[in-house]
Amino acid sequence: MIVVLLNVYLAILFCLVKFRIVPFNLFWKVSPVLVLLLLLMGLFVPMGWGAPQGKVLVVRNSVAIVPDVAGEVTEVPVVANTPLKAGDILFKIDPLPYQAKLDAFQAQLDLNKQRLAETTRLQTSGAGRTYDVEQRQAEVEQLTAQIAGAQWDLDKTVVRAPADGYVTNLALSKGARVTSLPLSPVMAFIDTSDTIIGVEIPQINARYIEPGQIVEATFKFAPGKVYTGKVESVIQAVASGQARTSGTAIAPTAIQSLPFVVRIRLDDPAFAAALPAGSTGDAAIFTDHVKAAHVIRRVLLRQVAITNYINPL
Structure with a gap:
């Protein structure tokens, strides 16, 4: 751009000298250099910060997809580089072990609720101890919490997209076994939200x-x-x-x-x-x-x- 402006000035100067509007003396001979310096120092250099x-x-953002539970992959419905919405299914893990665990906890809870009801009736009639009622109540609450955890594990066998985006470099396939280790992501999800x-x-x-x-x-x-x-x-x-936490002294770079x-x-x-x-x-x-x-x-x-x-x- 500075070359264009300087050439415009030279063209104008040539016309002025050609038609004898200005004399071609020493000042006009060195004026292109002065104009160049003026453009540089007065316009183009300040333009850098203006x-x-x-x-x-x-x-x-790239999200490393790591499942929250381990198991065998039963389905991978996604296609690489295809747009997805938040909540779309990325892949599924065999839910059978987690469903069995949930059913076992549910059966124990049903039994303990029945025992709690019986212990409460005995305590009310004076034939039972308050301690036994409190113990049964604690067992029911503990099993309720375990059921909530087991249900969470079961829900996590279906891995969903964390946001709008797409999966890239997809290599996961049915039959693969995945783990919940944070250093073992199974796919990369590109967040386009x-x-x-x-x-x-x-x-x-x-x-x-x-x-x-x-x-x-x-x-x-x-x-x-x-x-x-x-x-x-x-x-x-x-x-x-950036200062990084380290056990060594500062190493100048x-x-x-x-x-x-x-x-x-x-x-x-x-x-x-x-x-x-x-x-x-x-x-x-x-x-x-x-x-x-x-x-x-x-x-x-x-x-x-x-x-x-x-x-x-």
Whole structure:
């Protein structure tokens, strides 16, 4: 863009000299250099913090599906990369052992309730002890709690989608045996209920970014188009500034000025939901400073949008 503006000035200067409107003296000879410095220091450098631009990445939460109970898989009705709603069945585990456990607890509860009723009648008539009644009551309450736990285990033999999304890299099949170990997930579920879009902004340009500011973004996934949105937040930490719990002393590392990540939300939720995880692009944030550079930044972003038709990087 700066080359375009400089060439426009040179064309105007040529016409002025050609038609003898200005003399071609030393001042006008060095004026292109002065104009270049003026554009750099007065417009393009301040544009970095007045309307910062950075790379965009679309991220979705990945949920590692680990069943709450162990057993043999009897059914896997889902198809990989097919949209699912929250609560849709992902797979089923053989419920027979858990149903048998529940039935056993239920039978014990029925017997203990009968004994409690008999003990209560004896205690009321003076032929029984209060201690026996309290003991039977405790047994009934204990079995009731065990039944609730057994029912929970039985319900968990049907594993459901935790949110709207889809299963990817599906390898689970009928007959496989799954466990409830947290380090043994059986499938990856991609949550599409919320689209996370982050913009990387160099630290020197992030000083004036605030929530609510206007954003324009273009994506490789949709070349030639520019989408509007707003800043949601500036993520207040990067990996280099994270302190980790450790039993060792601080090990100094090379300090790097990593970019800050700004989370944005597009005004078009349908398009945002359609963006595949991993989609990339460019975005510009328009702050309340250096507003004269906003027009130039909009032009530059649209140039990027057009070049996305041919630029794969």
